[in-house]
Amino acid sequence: MKSGILLLATASVTLAAPVDDSIAQIREQYAIINEADLEWETLKPPFEDIVEGDFKRGSGGGKLRKSVLSLVTSDHGGSSTEIYYNPAGDPIFLFENSSYWTFTQKENETKDNVTEHRIYFKDGKIIQALEKNYEFLNEDEKASAAEKAQNKPIATNAQTSQRFLPTLLDLKTAAAPKIVVLSDELSRAMDRLEEGVIPLDNDAWGVMKLPRKIAMTPATQDSKSAAFAMLLEMQVIQEGEDVEQPNSYDFDVLERTDRSAVVAVTLSGMQDDEIESVRYRVEMRLEDEMWILKDLRQQMKKWPDRAIDGQVEWFKP
Structure with missing residues (x-):
């Protein structure tokens, strides 16, 4: 697999002022977390259909602040999911980078296809979800391709949030075998990001x-x-x-x-x-x-x- 974790950069999106302020605060929080000297715990879940996978928890001041789920699959692909938590233990941000590479029509040339998701949480709800797609032929083109690609807003609802939050909270303390199940749940929630509301009537x-x-x-x-x-x-x-x-x-x-x-x-x-x-x-x-x-x-x-x-x-x- 050629692609790695990309920088948490987002294109400008027009937002209502209160949401814009909340997202700015979340960005400040995860920037601080990324700069902090966290103590890391690494688990090796018993994945069956994954070439390589691990789950890391990073803590500061005795509190979990970040976790990272990394997977490499057998179909020339893989993903990295970063989850950020506030001091109270609530999820505030999720960044997923999933990618796969294919051969082009030129001999020995490959192309990477990347999908990024950015999901912002506040008070147990998703306040914004973004998706970005791009491709590149070599590492020199990666940063430029990522910068040029536009983030597409995804409409979400209370049911969307409910698909994510229990899993993100369980990941805070789950043992390695349980992480296999939670990884599947997280993948299904991501697949259903754009699914409509299930009727209550x-x-x-x-x-x-x-x-x-x-x-x-x-x-x-x-x-x-x-x-x-x-x-x-x-x-x-x-x-x-x-x-x-x-x-x-x-x-x-x-x-x-x-x-x-x-x-x-x-x-x-x-x-x-x-x-x-x-x-x-x-x-x-x-x-x-x-x-x-x-x-x-x-x-x-x-x-x-x-x-x-x-x-x-x-x-x-």
């Missing part, structure tokens, strides 16, 4: 019949795990290859209070000639230290070549 979902014996699971499980456990208990989904493969399932916490939760569980890449993805809306309440299923609904999405003209992407069966 019940009318957008097809009703599924509940079992005679209401499904339940211990309150010790977080809402995502509880929703998945209930679908397994009801045999709506099966524990097996389909849900164990990377990028085949995702979770979105649509609503959450102290005593209730609404979670969307999405299964993609279905082994079906017509349906590509199915997602379930699981509504639960906490009663007597148990998650109790209150309502279950469903949406489907067809494979692109099977969709009917004019049909919405997600539909209720």
Whole structure:
């Protein structure tokens, strides 16, 4: 792999003044962190399909300030993800550089293709997300190509933030084996940066019949795990290859209070000639230290070549 981590430079983007001020403050914070003499801990997670990978945590004054996940893949590519934390332990900035190289039509000539993401967080929300794409033929062209490329703003929402924040917080203390799982979660969240809002309106979902014996699971499980456990208990989904493969399932916490939760569980890449993805809306309440299923609904999405003209992407069966 030829590409390395690039400088955290961003093109100018027109912003509302309060957001602009917040981003300026975040940039000041991560500049200070990068200049600090941090104490580093290096972990070697047991990645199976990665040529080389490690995870580093950098601390200053006894507090985690930065972590770096570096991966080299077998397809001439790799990525580096830097996560910055404020003194309270909240994520404030994420910088991802992913790249791959290919041969050109000239003998022994290669070309690097780079995608950068910059995501700014404040008060548990994404306040700005940017994407930049560029390519270059040799190291001498890299800096110029990166400078000329424009950052494209990405529209985000509360659900986008929820896909990132639990993973970024778990990475602060996770042991090496857990980092493998969290790395997959982070990759899926990045893939879904531009995904729209999942509807909360019940009318957008097809009703599924509940079992005679209401499904339940211990309150010790977080809402995502509880929703998945209930679908397994009801045999709506099966524990097996389909849900164990990377990028085949995702979770979105649509609503959450102290005593209730609404979670969307999405299964993609279905082994079906017509349906590509199915997602379930699981509504639960906490009663007597148990998650109790209150309502279950469903949406489907067809494979692109099977969709009917004019049909919405997600539909209720």
